[in-house]
Amino acid sequence: MSQMNRFATTSPKVKVAKKAASGKVFVDYKDIEKLRKLMSPNGKIHGRKRLSTTATEQRMIAAAVKRARYMGLLPYTSATL
Numbered sequence: 001m002s003q004m005n006r007f008a009t010t011s012p013k014v015k016v017a018k019k020a021a022s023g024k025v026f027v028d029y030k031d032i033e034k035l036r037k038l039m040s041p042n043g044k045i046h047g048r049k050r051l052s053t054t055a056t057e058q059r060m061i062a063a064a065v066k067r068a069r070y071m072g073l074l075p076y077t078s079a080t081l
Helices: 032-037 055-071
Strands: none
Touching: 032 055
């Protein structure tokens, strides 16, 4: 096993940001399956480098996850994840 392959991530990249009809980019907080792929098993949001998102997209992801947690769609902790 080479040195580079040992640290490679096995999960595929998930594109979460969508474009609306008006041309604005947004992240849908109701799309729970995509948001769960962006989180660790403990419920933490993965970093920007691991997700390969821009800073703006990462802020939108964080806001969407927080909104989904507040609405009760996502858990705050790993106890129910």
